[in-house]
Amino acid sequence: MRPWHWVLGLLALVARRLRRRGGETPGTAPGVPAGSERGGDGDTPEPIVPAGSPERGAENVVLGLLGLACVFAIGFVVVYAAFDVAALPNELLGICLGGSLVCIGAALAVVAKRLVVTEELEEEYPQANPEQQREVLEIVHESGSRITRKRLLVGAGLATGGALSAAALTPTLSLGPIWDTGPLDQTPWGRGVRVVDESGRPMAAADIRQRTFYTGFPEGASTELIGAPVVIIRVDPAKLELPANRHGWAPGGILAFSKICTHAGCAVALYRKPLFPVLEPNNALVCPCHYSTFDPYTGGTVIYGPAGRPLPQLPLMVDDAGALRAAGNFSGRVGPAWWAARERPT
Amino acid sequence: MGGAGAADVSRQRHDGLEDPVRFIDERASAAPLMRKAMRYLFPDHWSFLLGEIALYAFIVLVVTGVYLALFYVPSTAQSVYNGTYAPLRGTMMSDAYKSVLQLSLEHKAGLLLRQTHHWAADLFLVAIVMHLMRVFFTGAFRRPRELTWIIGVTMLGAALLEGFLGYSLVDDLLSGMGIAIAYGVGLSLPIIGGPLMLAIFGAPFPGKPEFFGRMYIAHVFLLPAVLAALIGAHLALIAARHHTQFRESKRTTNTRMVGAPLFPAQVPRSMGLMFLVAGILFLFGGLVQINPIWQWGPFHPYLGENGAQPDWYLGWLIGALRLTPSFDVTVGHYTLIPNPFWGGALFPLIVLGVLAGWPFIERRFSGDRAVHNIAERPRDAPNRTAFGVAFLTWVFLIFAFGAADRIFVLAGLSYDTQLYIFRIGIWVVPLALFVLVRRVCRQLQAADAVQAIQEQAEEEAEQETQRPQPVLRSTRSEPTA
C-alpha cells in the first residue's frame, strides 16, 4: 500500500466520524444498531450486550494515554540509537519502555472501568456428568468383547512399556560416573606434593605468618578441583592440641586444612579473631555460608554451626629448600558428606 | 446469533470483522467456542488477580529470557577478561560469567533486559505465593479443585528450581556459592546422593564443563516447558469448573455464579494488568539495580564471600540450613544422613508436601467431601486458618533467620543470640498463633451469628409491618411496594 492510500483512508474515516456525530441523537449508544434500541419496536431481538451511554471524556483519556505510550516507545528507540554504549543510561531505557507499557496498561484500565459495557451475568456452575461417565466406561468395556485374556495382555503391555522406558533412560547413565563414586574421594594431594599459591609459586614455610591465612594449591593440579585448595595458617605450636595420631603434621605450627566446608561445600573463607577470649581463646576458621566454625588448634573440629564433621587436615612437611610440601593425604574426606562416606578409606 | 439469517446479517454493521470471523468459523467451526468463551464469567474480586500477575510475570520472563539467551554462553571454559569493566580486567573467569558481563555492560539495553528478567523472577514467585495463600485461606482448593491446587503447588516447586538455575547460570561468586550448597544438599540425599550428583555434575564439584550446558537447557527449555504445560493445565481446569466466588450477594450460591463476561468486561481488565505488570517490571529493571554481578567477581571453588544473600525465595532454605544443629546421622564410620539433608532437602519437601496434600489432609479431619464453589471467609474455617497461619509463620521465621547475619549488621543483635531465639521461636510462635487465630476466628463467627439473628429479627419485623401496625418497622428495612 502506498502512503497516499493511508491518507485517503484516514480522511474517509474522519469524514464518517463527523457525519455520524452530526446525526447522533441523545441516548443512542454506538455499537447498537438503531433498530434495536431499548424502547424500539417489539420485533427486533434484544441485544446480547446491553447498550451503555457513551463517555467521550474517557475516550479522550484513552487516546491521550495511547499517545503518550507511543511517545515513550519512540523515545526508547531514540535513546537506544542516540547514546554510545558506554554512556547509555539504563534508567532512561527503563523509563521509556516501562513508561510506554504502563501507559498502555492505564489506557486499558480506563477502557475497562469507563468504556466497556458493565454486565453482571449469572450462570450455573458446571457439574460432573455421571451419564457420560457411564457411557465412557461402557464404550471401553464393550470394545473389548473380542479379547479373552485381558489381564495377560494388559500385563504384557505394561511390561513392554517398562522395558522400553528402561531402555530409553539407560543413556542417562553416561551423564557421569554414576556407579563409581570413587572420584568423590580423590584429591590431587599426596606425600611430597609441593604447596603453591594461586599463581603457581611455591610457598615457603618462612613466609607463613601468624594471624593471617593463605590459600594453597597442589603443584601441577587444577585450582578448580574441590579437593585442591587448602587453608594455611601458622599458630603458636605450644598451643596446639592435635589428635595423637597427627604428630608432626604441623611443622613450626603451620597447619593446612581443606578449604572446602564439610557442611555443604562452600569455601571456608574467613579466619576470625577470638570472639570471647575467656571461653574461646583461639582464632577459628569460619565458613560464610552457614557459619560453621572450625578450631584449627584441635585439628579442625567443629565448634559452631551446622557442619557435622571436622575440617580435613593435610599433613605438612618442609623440604630442604624451605618450601611447604604435603606429607600425605587429608585426614578425612574433603567436601560435603554423603551416604556411607564419613572417613577417608585407607 | 438469531435464526433469520438474511435479516440478521443485514442489520449487522460492516466494520471489517465479519470476514475474519467467517474465515475462522468456516475453517475451524470455531464460532460456538468463541461465542461461549466470550461470555465465560469471571467473579469480580481483586484477590483473583494474583494468579494473573504470576502469569504475566511468566510472560515477561519468557520474552526477556529469549533475548538474554541470544547473548549467553553456557561454558565454564576459563579465559582472561579484557572487557570494559576495569576492576575485573586481567581476571581469569568462565565464558559464562564473561558473556553476562558483556551482555550487561557492552550491549545496549542488555542490562535493562537482564535486570527486568531478574525482577520478573522475583515477582513471579511473590505472586505465586500470594495467590497460593489466597486460595488456601478461602478454601478454594476444595473439591472439585484439588487437582488445580496440586498443579499449582508443583508449579511453585518448579518455579523455585527455575529461579535458582537462573541466577546460578551467571557464574559470579554468588551463584557459584549457591551451586556449591546445592551440590552439598544433593550429596546429602540418603543412598542416591553421590550417584545423582555425579550424574548431574558429570564429576565431583564444580563438575565437568558440560554441567553448565545441562543447567542451561534445563533453565531455558525443560523447566519453562514444564511450567508452560502446567500453566495450561491449571487454566484448563479452572475454565472447566470456573472460579470460586465469595458469597457477596444473595444471588451467589454454591451452584450459581455471578460475574462479568470475558468479553467485553474482562479482556481490557486482564490486558491492562498485563501491561501494568510488564511496565512496572521494566521500570524496576531500569531504575532499581538488582544483582550487580560485576561487584562479586568470578567464582572459583576456593573463594567465598561473607554477607552473601540469595534471592528472596531461597532464603527459607538458607535459614533452615543455618538453624539445623551440628550433627550427622552416623553408624560407626559411615554416614547415613549428612547434615544439609534436614534443612536443604527434607524441610522444603515437607513444606511442599504438606501444601500439595492439604486438600486431602483437611478432608480427613473435616470429613467434608462435598463440592464447594463458594470461597469461604477465613473465619468460617477456624482450624484451617489457624493451621495456615501457624504453618506459614513457621516457614517465615525460618526464612527470617536466613537473614540473621544481615539482622546482626543492621540491629546489632548477635548471630548467636538470634540462633537461640529462633531455635525456640520457630516452634513456640506458630503454636501460640494457632491457638490465638482459632480463638479470633471463633469470636468473629460468633459476632456474625449475632448479627445474623439481628437481621433475621429485623426481617421478621419488616414482615410484621405489612400488617397495619408500623410501630416495629426497622429503619434498615426497605419499604415493599
Ligand code: FES
Ligand atoms: S557450607 Fe559451610 S557452613 Fe554450610
